[in-house]
Amino acid sequence: MSFIGxxxxxxxxxxxxKALKKELSHESFIYLGDTxxxxxxxxxxxxxxxxxxxNIRFLEKPGVKALVVACNSASSVLEGDFWDGIPIYGVIIxxxxxxxxxxxxxxxxxxxxxxxxxxxxxxxxxREQDAHIKVTQQACPLLVPLVEEGWTEDPxxxxxxxxxxxxxxxxxxxxxxxxxxxxxxxxxxxATIVGPHINLVDSAQVIAHQLRNDLLSGKIAPELxxxxxxxxxxxxxxxxxxxxxxxxxxxxxxxxxLADI
Amino acid sequence: MSFIGxxxxxxxxxxxxKALKKELSHESFIYLGDTxxxxxxxxxxxxxxxxxxxNIRFLEKPGVKALVVACNSASSVLEGDFWDGIPIYGVIIxxxxxxxxxxxxxxxxxxxxxxxxxxxxxxxxxREQDAHIKVTQQACPLLVPLVEEGWTEDPxxxxxxxxxxxxxxxxxxxxxxxxxxxxxxxxxxxATIVGPHINLVDSAQVIAHQLRNDLLSGKIAPELxxxxxxxxxxxxxxxxxxxxxxxxxxxxxxxxxLADI
Numbered sequence: 001m002s003f004i005g006x007x008x009x010x011x012x013x014x015x016x017x018k019a020l021k022k023e024l025s026h027e028s029f030i031y032l033g034d035t036x037x038x039x040x041x042x043x044x045x046x047x048x049x050x051x052x053x054x055n056i057r058f059l060e061k062p063g064v065k066a067l068v069v070a071c072n073s074a075s076s077v078l079e080g081d082f083w084d085g086i087p088i089y090g091v092i093i094x095x096x097x098x099x100x101x102x103x104x105x106x107x108x109x110x111x112x113x114x115x116x117x118x119x120x121x122x123x124x125x126x127r128e129q130d131a132h133i134k135v136t137q138q139a140c141p142l143l144v145p146l147v148e149e150g151w152t153e154d155p156x157x158x159x160x161x162x163x164x165x166x167x168x169x170x171x172x173x174x175x176x177x178x179x180x181x182x183x184x185x186x187x188x189x190x191a192t193i194v195g196p197h198i199n200l201v202d203s204a205q206v207i208a209h210q211l212r213n214d215l216l217s218g219k220i221a222p223e224l225x226x227x228x229x230x231x232x233x234x235x236x237x238x239x240x241x242x243x244x245x246x247x248x249x250x251x252x253x254x255x256x257x258l259a260d261i
Numbered sequence: 262m263s264f265i266g267x268x269x270x271x272x273x274x275x276x277x278x279k280a281l282k283k284e285l286s287h288e289s290f291i292y293l294g295d296t297x298x299x300x301x302x303x304x305x306x307x308x309x310x311x312x313x314x315x316n317i318r319f320l321e322k323p324g325v326k327a328l329v330v331a332c333n334s335a336s337s338v339l340e341g342d343f344w345d346g347i348p349i350y351g352v353i354i355x356x357x358x359x360x361x362x363x364x365x366x367x368x369x370x371x372x373x374x375x376x377x378x379x380x381x382x383x384x385x386x387x388r389e390q391d392a393h394i395k396v397t398q399q400a401c402p403l404l405v406p407l408v409e410e411g412w413t414e415d416p417x418x419x420x421x422x423x424x425x426x427x428x429x430x431x432x433x434x435x436x437x438x439x440x441x442x443x444x445x446x447x448x449x450x451x452a453t454i455v456g457p458h459i460n461l462v463d464s465a466q467v468i469a470h471q472l473r474n475d476l477l478s479g480k481i482a483p484e485l486x487x488x489x490x491x492x493x494x495x496x497x498x499x500x501x502x503x504x505x506x507x508x509x510x511x512x513x514x515x516x517x518x519l520a521d522i
Contacts, residue, residue, distance in 0.1 A: 035304075036298070036304060036308045037297070037298050038303075042299075042409070042498075043296075043297060043496055043498075044496050044497045044498060046496075046497060047297045047495075047496045047497075141406065141409075141410055142403075142406055142407070142410060142412075144406075145402065145403055145405075145406040146403070148303070148402075149402055149403060151403075155420075156417055156420055156421055156424075159416075159417055159420075160417055163417075234308075235304055235305050235307075235308045236305045236307060236308075237303075237304075237305060
């Protein structure tokens, strides 16, 4: 049996695991949340690259046939489509592709951590497919701590969101990429502020479709199931399992483990 | 020459370095900010202990005669007054001592990160000196990201502070321990909310006095100066140096370095 490995700095990437599991129920998944070193969004590319290597080494041990980097900040330092010969999927390119598919006025907004915004990875991915696309970026460093606090519909969070959303809205975007795995949790609040005419793009669904296609085409060897799900973290944190179960239900998790990295 | 080593997860401990440098200008200091793995306040005791060991190993290399753990979350996992035979100073016991000195109604509030509050370290330190002292704790996980964003006098920060301060104020404390090196940056905002009759205690000054006494008494061998100041971080982060210089000015820094840990 060979796993699909998923990596995120914390709990946010479980939204990606859930989308994958729904689409690919015969497959077995191993998820690693690097909770001992989160968040990644404020760290330098050099440090993120160093962590990414260590995390992938951990995921490779049980045997993986595909790797998904659910963390946007880590995806922003990825180079190429393979890692040690294993297909590797970041969230940036699928997110960019989906945004380009739905935008009408060719002006896309990107919400992300400081690391993601400063990397310019979304701009590069968007421009590679459409050299004339207009992009307005906004770093939103307070959203991750607010989500982790569970203040998802709090007046404070609404004020912070209104402030962050002002720039892309004034600039005139018709599509917003939720460029961090934590942000889909705030989708309802964001939708209320921006109104029904702005498209909100998150990468989980897009990645699930792409992996499904690559399994069907034989780029990745499919399993016959039944699939299992293993979740590991680098720090022992009760909150992770609680919030994680909330995000994943009614999914059955076969194992919760603590990884020494 | 032998250094006084100071450790914090990030930039906040520089307030402690500044207080020490002011009091002990003949001494040489080496500061380590573990910016690649911050924040500590949301991590488990096991992980914090692991990081602490690595950081102290780094500080020991150039030769230290005393260690100051400026980070409250890391101080909360310290055991004993020596590390490899070197005197080690946490911020919890000095903070508790100062709070006990100034309280009149014997009811003390503690503001801290989740790790510090859950450790119960301040309660233990306070009760060891006064078994009947009343303590009301409040975890304030959003304050560190707000300070790091520079939103120190922002209406959002005021609202968050008002919410956090409600519990200790209603409980009737007359003294508040600012139990995180980031919080002194919010001292003015906190003072405005709680009014002039509540004592605000931060540990920087207290630690500086204690170290001075231990140098005078010969517990630590004093230097004749001129003292030098070396600052290292585990991640390359321009913001650290900018915010750091702001906190430290007009202090002269002899070296800014990047530590591989």
